Amino acid sequence: MARIGVFICHCGENISSTVDVVNVADEIAKIPGVVHSVDYKYMCSDPGQTLIIEAIKEHKLTGVIVGACSPRMHEGTFRKALEVAGLNPYMCEMANLREHCSWVHEKSQKTTNKAYDLVKMLVEKVKHNESLHSIKVPVTKTALVIGGGVAGIQASLDIANAGHNVFLIEREPSIGGHMSQLSETFPTLDCSQCILTPRMVEIAQHPNITLYTYSEVEKVEGFIGNFKVTIRKKAKSLDEKACTGCGLCITKCPNKKIPNEFEQGLGNRTAIYVPFPQAVPNKPVIDKINCTYYTKGKCKICEKVCPTKAIRFDQEDELVELQIGAIVLATGFDIKKTDFFPEYGYGKYKDIIDGLQFERLASASGPTAGAIRRPSDGKEPKTIVFLACAGSRDSAKGIPYCSKICCMYTAKHAMLYQHKVHDGKAYIFYMDIRAAGKNYDEFTRRAIEEDGANYIRGRVSRIYERNGKLIVVGADTLMGAVPVEIEADMVVLATAAISSKGSEDLAQKLHVSYDQYHFFAEAHPKLKPVETNTAGIMLAGACQSPKDIPESVSAASGAASKVIGLFSNSELSRDPLIAYVNKSAPPIFSTCVGCFICESVCPYNAIGHEEIKDRDGVIIKTIAYINPSLCQGCGTCVAICRTKSIDIHGYSNKQVYTEVISLLNDI
Amino acid sequence: MKIGFYPGCSLSGTAREYNESVVAIANAFQIELITISDWNCCGATAAHNINKILSLSLPARILALAEKDGLTEIVVPCAACYNRLASAKYHLEENEELKNEVTQTIELDYTGNVQIINVIQFIEKYILNKLEKKLEKTFLQKVACYYGCLLVRPNKVLSFDREEDPLLMDNVMKKLGADSIDWAFKTECCGAGFSVSQTETVARLSGKIIEDAVLRGAEAIIVACPMCHSNLDMRRKEINNYMNTKTDIPVIYITQAIGLAIGLSEKDLGIHRHFVPVNLKMETLTENKHIIENLVKTEE
Numbered sequence: 001m002a003r004i005g006v007f008i009c010h011c012g013e014n015i016s017s018t019v020d021v022v023n024v025a026d027e028i029a030k031i032p033g034v035v036h037s038v039d040y041k042y043m044c045s046d047p048g049q050t051l052i053i054e055a056i057k058e059h060k061l062t063g064v065i066v067g068a069c070s071p072r073m074h075e076g077t078f079r080k081a082l083e084v085a086g087l088n089p090y091m092c093e094m095a096n097l098r099e100h101c102s103w104v105h106e107k108s109q110k111t112t113n114k115a116y117d118l119v120k121m122l123v124e125k126v127k128h129n130e131s132l133h134s135i136k137v138p139v140t141k142t143a144l145v146i147g148g149g150v151a152g153i154q155a156s157l158d159i160a161n162a163g164h165n166v167f168l169i170e171r172e173p174s175i176g177g178h179m180s181q182l183s184e185t186f187p188t189l190d191c192s193q194c195i196l197t198p199r200m201v202e203i204a205q206h207p208n209i210t211l212y213t214y215s216e217v218e219k220v221e222g223f224i225g226n227f228k229v230t231i232r233k234k235a236k237s238l239d240e241k242a243c244t245g246c247g248l249c250i251t252k253c254p255n256k257k258i259p260n261e262f263e264q265g266l267g268n269r270t271a272i273y274v275p276f277p278q279a280v281p282n283k284p285v286i287d288k289i290n291c292t293y294y295t296k297g298k299c300k301i302c303e304k305v306c307p308t309k310a311i312r313f314d315q316e317d318e319l320v321e322l323q324i325g326a327i328v329l330a331t332g333f334d335i336k337k338t339d340f341f342p343e344y345g346y347g348k349y350k351d352i353i354d355g356l357q358f359e360r361l362a363s364a365s366g367p368t369a370g371a372i373r374r375p376s377d378g379k380e381p382k383t384i385v386f387l388a389c390a391g392s393r394d395s396a397k398g399i400p401y402c403s404k405i406c407c408m409y410t411a412k413h414a415m416l417y418q419h420k421v422h423d424g425k426a427y428i429f430y431m432d433i434r435a436a437g438k439n440y441d442e443f444t445r446r447a448i449e450e451d452g453a454n455y456i457r458g459r460v461s462r463i464y465e466r467n468g469k470l471i472v473v474g475a476d477t478l479m480g481a482v483p484v485e486i487e488a489d490m491v492v493l494a495t496a497a498i499s500s501k502g503s504e505d506l507a508q509k510l511h512v513s514y515d516q517y518h519f520f521a522e523a524h525p526k527l528k529p530v531e532t533n534t535a536g537i538m539l540a541g542a543c544q545s546p547k548d549i550p551e552s553v554s555a556a557s558g559a560a561s562k563v564i565g566l567f568s569n570s571e572l573s574r575d576p577l578i579a580y581v582n583k584s585a586p587p588i589f590s591t592c593v594g595c596f597i598c599e600s601v602c603p604y605n606a607i608g609h610e611e612i613k614d615r616d617g618v619i620i621k622t623i624a625y626i627n628p629s630l631c632q633g634c635g636t637c638v639a640i641c642r643t644k645s646i647d648i649h650g651y652s653n654k655q656v657y658t659e660v661i662s663l664l665n666d667i
Numbered sequence: 668m669k670i671g672f673y674p675g676c677s678l679s680g681t682a683r684e685y686n687e688s689v690v691a692i693a694n695a696f697q698i699e700l701i702t703i704s705d706w707n708c709c710g711a712t713a714a715h716n717i718n719k720i721l722s723l724s725l726p727a728r729i730l731a732l733a734e735k736d737g738l739t740e741i742v743v744p745c746a747a748c749y750n751r752l753a754s755a756k757y758h759l760e761e762n763e764e765l766k767n768e769v770t771q772t773i774e775l776d777y778t779g780n781v782q783i784i785n786v787i788q789f790i791e792k793y794i795l796n797k798l799e800k801k802l803e804k805t806f807l808q809k810v811a812c813y814y815g816c817l818l819v820r821p822n823k824v825l826s827f828d829r830e831e832d833p834l835l836m837d838n839v840m841k842k843l844g845a846d847s848i849d850w851a852f853k854t855e856c857c858g859a860g861f862s863v864s865q866t867e868t869v870a871r872l873s874g875k876i877i878e879d880a881v882l883r884g885a886e887a888i889i890v891a892c893p894m895c896h897s898n899l900d901m902r903r904k905e906i907n908n909y910m911n912t913k914t915d916i917p918v919i920y921i922t923q924a925i926g927l928a929i930g931l932s933e934k935d936l937g938i939h940r941h942f943v944p945v946n947l948k949m950e951t952l953t954e955n956k957h958i959i960e961n962l963v964k965t966e967e
Contacts, residue, residue, distance in 0.1 A: 342831035396823070462831075464851030466882065471851070 002127045005036040005061040006119060007052055008097070009043035009068035015097050018107040019115045024067065024097075028119050033127060035059050044074050049081045056085035063126035067095040067119045088131035090576070090650060093122040117663060124662040125655045132649055134573040137629050139225035140325035141567045142167065146217060146506070149177020150549055151541025151556040152330035153199050158560030159328075160208035164567050167322055168203060169212045169231055174279035175200055177332055181262060183362035183370075185549060186412045187443035193278060193365065200280040214285055218319060220327075220510050221605065223630065224536030225572050227324040235315040237272075237286035242310035245282045249302035249311065250274065258290045260367075264357040266375060267367035272302045272311075277365065286311075326536045326563040327510065329520055330556060331503060333542040336391050336398070336495040344390075344463045344493065350376040351470060352463060352491045355409055362416045372420050374490040381424065381489035384417055385472045386410045387460055388430040391496035399496050399517060404546040406494035407434045411444040413492060414453035427454045427486055429474050437548070456484060463491055497546040512537055519545050530558040538562050577650040578631040579638060581610075581624050592623035592645040598637035599624065606630035607637060668793065671733050671741030671781070672700035675748035676708050681901070682745070682893030684937025688922035689744050689786065691935045695801065695926070696794050703733045703741065709751040712860050723765065724772045726755035730783075731775035740782040742789040744922070746817040746892035749785040750825070756783060757824045785818060785827065786891050786922060787835050794925065798842055803930035804949040805844025811885035812836040812847050812921075813876065815895040816856050830854075836921055840889055843928045844950070850883050852876045857898040866902065870909035873898045877906060877914055887947055888918045896920065900942050917945040 008025045010016035021039045029037035036059045042048050043066055055061060064087070066078050071094040079089035095118040105111040141164050145156045148170030156168045168175070180200075182192035203209055212233055219230040253270035260269040262276050269275075271291040272284045292299040293313060303311040338354050339347025351374045353361075360366040361373065374381045388410050391398030407430070414426040433455070435441040447453045458481070460474040469487040476484050499518035507514040512532045513521040520543050523531040530538050538559035541552035566572075581592050589612050599607040610625035624646070626637070638646045638653070647653060678686035693700050706729055715722035729752060733741050743749040759766045760779055770777050784792065814833045822830040831854060837847040855876055858869030877899060880888055890896045899906075899918040907913055918941070926936040927949065938945050 342829055346832060462851065462855075466851070466879070 002033040002063055003035045003059060003061050004033050004063045004065065004123055004126060005052070005055050005059060006034055006038075006065045006067065006123065007043055007048075007055075008037070008039040008119070009048070009066065010039065010041045011069060011098055011102075012042065015068070015102040015115075018102040018105060018111050019097060020109075020112040021067075021115075023112055024115050024119060027116055028123065031120060031123055034123060036061065043068050044077055049077070052078070052081050053085040056082065056087055061087065062091065063129060064092045065095060065119055065122045065126060066092065067097045067115065069098040070094075070096050070100075090132040091126065091129050093126050093129070095119045095122050121659040121662050124658045128652070128655045128658055129650070132576040135576050135578075135628055136571045136573055137223075137225055138571050139567060139569055140227075140323045141165070142322070142324055143326050143328060143563050143567075144169070144227070144229055144322060144324040145328045145330055145540075147177070147330035147332055147500075147541075147543065148172075148175030148203075148211075148213070149330060149332045149541060149552075150179040150196060150199075151332065151543075151552040152177070152328070153196075153203055154553045154556035155328045155330055155538075155540045155560045155563075156203060156209055157199065157206065158557050159563050160206050162560075162564045162567075164208065164564070166206075166209045167212065167231075167324070168209055169215045169217065171214065171216050172275065173214050173236070173273075173285045174275045174281070175203060175211065175213060176276070176278075176280070178356070179549060180276065180278070181264070181356060181363070182359045183364070183366070184412065184416065186408045187437070187439040189412070189415075191364070193363075197278045197280075200278070204280045211281070212320070213281060217506060217509060222324075223604075223632075225325050225566070226629065227327060227536065229322045229324050229327070231320045231322060233318040233320060235288075235312075235317050236284075237288070237291075237312055237315050238283060239310045239312050239315075240281070240283055242308045243283045243306075244308055244310075245274075245284075246307065247274070247284075248305050248307065250284055252301050252305045254299065254301060255290060255292050258287065263360050263367050264354070266353075266357055266360050286313075326538065326566050328538045328540050328556075328559045328563060329506075329510070329512065329532070329543050330540040330559075331500045331506065331543040333497045333546060334500050335497055338493055338495065340391060340398075340495065341493065343461060344387075344491070345465070349463070349465055349470060349491075350374075351381070351489065352493060354493050354495045355406065355413070358413050358492045359409075362413070362420070370420070372417055372424075379489070380421055382421070383425045383486065383488045383490075384421075384427070385460075385470075385486055385488040385491045386413055386426065386428045386494065387491065388428065388494045389459075390493035392494075393431060394496075399498065401517070401546075402434065403494070403497040404434070405497060405548050407432075408437070408440060408443065408548065410492075410494050411435075411447040411453070415447045415451045418451040418453065425454065426452075427456055427472075427488075429456050429458055429460050429472075431457070431459070437550070458484065497542070500543060503543065510534065510537055519543065530555050530562060536566065574629075575633070576628075577633045577648060578628055579626050579633060579635065579646050579648045580628075581626060582645050582647065589621055590623045590645060591643045592641075593643055594622045594624065595642060596624060597640050597642070598646060601636050601640050603634065603636065604630050604632050606632070668697065669699045669701055670789075670793070671736070671738030672702045673706060673709075673729060673733070673741050673743045673748060673752070674702065675706075675743065675745040676711075677745050677747075677893035681897050684940040685744060685893055685896070685920050685922065687935065687937040688920055688926050689742075691931050692794065692922050692925050692929070695929055695931060696797060698793055700742070701736070701738065703729060703738065704736055705732060709745075709748040711747055711751065715751070720768060720772060722751070723755045723758060723769050726752045727759060727769045727777050728773040728775060730756065730779070730781050731770075731773055731777040733781045734776065734778060738781060740784065742784050742786065744786040744789075744891070746785065746815060747894060749783065750817040750820075752783050754824050756781075787818070787839070788827070790839055790921065790925065791835060795839065795842065798925070798929075801929045802843070802952060804928050804951050806840070806887075806924070806928065807948060807950055808845055808886035809848050809884045810840050810845045810887045810889050810924075811850050811880035811883070812840055812853065812889045813880070813895060813899070814853050815890070815892045816854060816859070817892060817894075819854055836889060836891060839921060840924065843924055845887075845924075847889075848880075848883050848885055850879055850885070852879045857895045859894050859898070862894075862898055862902060866905055867909060869898050869902055870905040873902060874906045874910040874912075877916060878910060878912070881914055881916055885916065887945075888916060889921050889924055890918055891921050903943050915943055917941065917943050917947065919945055919947075 025039040145168045215233045218232040221228045255271040259265040260267040288294040364370040392403040435444045458475040458477045472486045503518040540556035540559040612621045710725035840847040858872040
């Protein structure tokens with residue numbers, strides 16, 4: 001005979017202000033099987049839990065209902081309390097009287113009645129609960145970091161330095177990401193490459209890190225601690241072991257006019273190329289789309305000149321399968337291009353460039369060796385206009401969110417420009433200056449006060465070209481919205497930061513949720529900012545939302561610490577609330593008829609076949625088998641099973657029907 | 668072929684030549700324009716600055732009358748009328764309560780199933796593919812197609828062409844042989860209704876439009892809006908005074924341009940009504956030329 005205890009929580013006033021909790025506890029006490037029913041102000045508090053533990057012992061309870069908040073909040077707490085009292089933790093059920101009742105209804109008798117019903121259903125359910133034991137799964141202590149920008153680099157190094165193996169994969173031929181393209185960094189103006197390249201070299205040399213560049217994720221299977229990841233290593237047309245990185249092939253390649261992605265199209269590269277001189281690995285790849293041999297079938301000059309015979313034209317993509325315990329997503333961001341803006345000429349004016357292009361112009365290793373020259377004719381621009389919020393915070397045409405980095409880098413651009421062009425004039429159109437960060441506001445003030453950048457608060461309605469000048473038409477809203485027209489030699493658009501190309505695809509491969517702009521979604525905006533809702537997958541850097549370097553690095557270290565924490569366990573426990581196929585005595589063995597429709601609907605590939613054999617090893621029957629370490633307990637197979645042969649521990653058909661029937665009895 | 672027609676007030680007043688040219692080209696292409704019976708003013712700028720219900724009821728009445736006449740599509744040549752009618756339709760579609768209130772005000776049934784098209788859409792849909800056969804003369808000039816504000820904005824409501832850089836009128840002019848230029852003031856404001864109260868503002872704004880067109884070598888400005896036309900044409904004296912220039916670049920309606928190209932008389936198209944004289948030299952396509960072209964085609 002069941003002996004059930006019911007504990008109704010006030011949740012301060014969260015529940016008790018709309019639900020008559022005393023009444024609920026009193027009425028529940030009258031249900032057969034309930035031997036103890038009380039209310040308390042904070043059931044989750046230490047005295048609250050003690051109350052439950054003591055009651056279990058005193059009344060020899062066999063099942064417990066806590067009527068409180070969402071089980072997502074405190075189910076774990078109360079299950080532990082049961083364990084302390086010597087009861088199986090899965091004999092605890094939570095009625096959600098807060099999110100499902102008190103928060104969504106007015107104070108009334110009906111609300112109290114609903115709370116009573118919610119508890120009553122579980123009283124009937126718990127009578128059918130069975131003791132369950134958590135499932136132990138081993139942890140593969142190898143991490144996969146996707147994306148080799150500053151966030152991916154930081155996360156990889158942190159995890160590797162803790163003694164774990166890391167696979168770092170990057171789709172471009174070199175790691176480094178956007179940070180390697182930057183000239184100098186705010187708010188200290190230290191050279192971006194100078195601080196990043198040592199880290200890149202560290203990656204290449206670290207004994208615990210395996211680097212796969214020019215590679216992408218093909219497939220992800222499995223679950224936390226036990227992912228199976230397939231990586232596509234795109235053919236570089238190169239034997240990397242034989243190549244010494246001498247660069248002779250690059251100098252001899254006849255195809256020299258391909259727009260250089262690293263230089264944001266401001267420079268050219270060859271078909272066999274290394275993206276930039278400090279690349280890691282510093283070995284070339286052949287761009288098959290532009291290579292003369294791949295397009296026309298003739299050339300092979302690189303093969304002829306290579307002193308170590310490292311060129312492999314017949315190389316094919318290679319698929320590598322990795323056993324991974326945890327994944328860090330660090331795929332970064334992109335920026336909108338200037339052709340997004342019709343009012344600024346749809347990208348047809350060469351001297352309207354984006355922020356990343358300006359970084360390349362200002363970079364000592366860039367196409368102009370750091371001299372500010374406009375792309376159209378190579379002249380030094382004497383008047384330059386910067387537009388903050390080009391596409392950002394513009395729900396009508398662009399994106400509604402703030403791209404976060406533009407205020408700071410625009411101030412930096414104006415500063416760098418003034419440092420390099422002493423007789424130049426820099427104007428900045430802005431909406432607000434958002435400079436929240438250590439030494440950030442001081443930095444923007446410096447741009448205005450010491451370097452003489454002209455900040456104009458207002459938007460630019462149009463830019464057009466006339467007599468070789470770019471006419472920038474805007475308004476100064478601090479001067480009574482007077483129209484402003486500036487004849488500029490060059491314009492830099494701080495275009496919106498958007499999610500990296502292919503983010504949606506990748507998120508779907510990993511079963512990670514993402515927002516409408518395809519930025520990956522964190523598990524909790526405040527308390528779980530570097531974790532995703534998919535256990536074992538963490539987030540680092542701007543793939544979650546636009547971030548600057550310090551923030552990306554902090555997030556990466558945060559994600560790494562979550563991975564290291566996970567790897568400090570030798571095995572993980574999982575909830576045993578999973579599906580199973582029933583078994584019975586011969587000659588039936590199981591009601592399963594082996595139609596395997598369940599196999600086709602399982603989203604986790606958890607269902608396989610089990611052969612039932614007689615003593616001679618002859619197969620009598622083949623039935624479905626649910627792999628307990630893969631099953632997530634979603635219940636799809638239960639619903640689809642034609643013979644009702646599958647059930648879920650903790651949510652059996654019997655338990656669910658009992659709950660429903662308990663409500664019907666009132667009518 | 669028949670299509671509903673809402674002329675609006677301007678087309679019976681300051682923009683008579685627009686009306687004449689729309690009717691003339693419709694006739695030439697055997698399109699019967701059926702004027703909505705008992706039509707009223709669209710409310711223009713005045714109504715929506717004063718009273719929201721009024722500003723929606725006036726266009727709604729027009730649309731309801733069109734429904735009553737059994738029309739499913741109406742062409743609205745005036746850009747302001749087009750904008751007001753389309754806006755009213757958009758807002759009534761979005762808000763059921765508003766729709767009920769407006770229906771009670773106008774005391775007519777309104778379902779919102781009449782398609783509203785502007786003159787450029789009308790040309791695109793019914794004339795453009797038949798144009799080549801009827802072409803008798805071609806333009807030799809560089810022209811600046813000027814769209815103004817009301818044809819393209821707000822894009823959310825009108826969803827017509829590219830909001831900041833429309834091209835449809837340019838395509839039509841290219842078919843007429845003209846070299847339509849890429850310029851910066853396609854959708855800039857001409858000053859609109861300030862023509863009366865702040866003529867100097869109009870002289871400045873319209874002056875800049877003309878200045879840019881001339882600077883880029885345009886020899887004619889092509890419009891599809893009566894307000895724009897009256898500011899660029901009728902106010903030319905004020906513009907020239909203000910800008911201290913003597914520009915005499917003519918401003919013609921897109922419908923007049925088509926009319927000229929298919930050989931309609933200047934009088935039928937109302938060309939003589941303009942303040943700035945229109946003297947555009949055109950090349951006549953002789954019959955021989957057609958034959959030669961056809962021969963070349965068949966040989967190919």
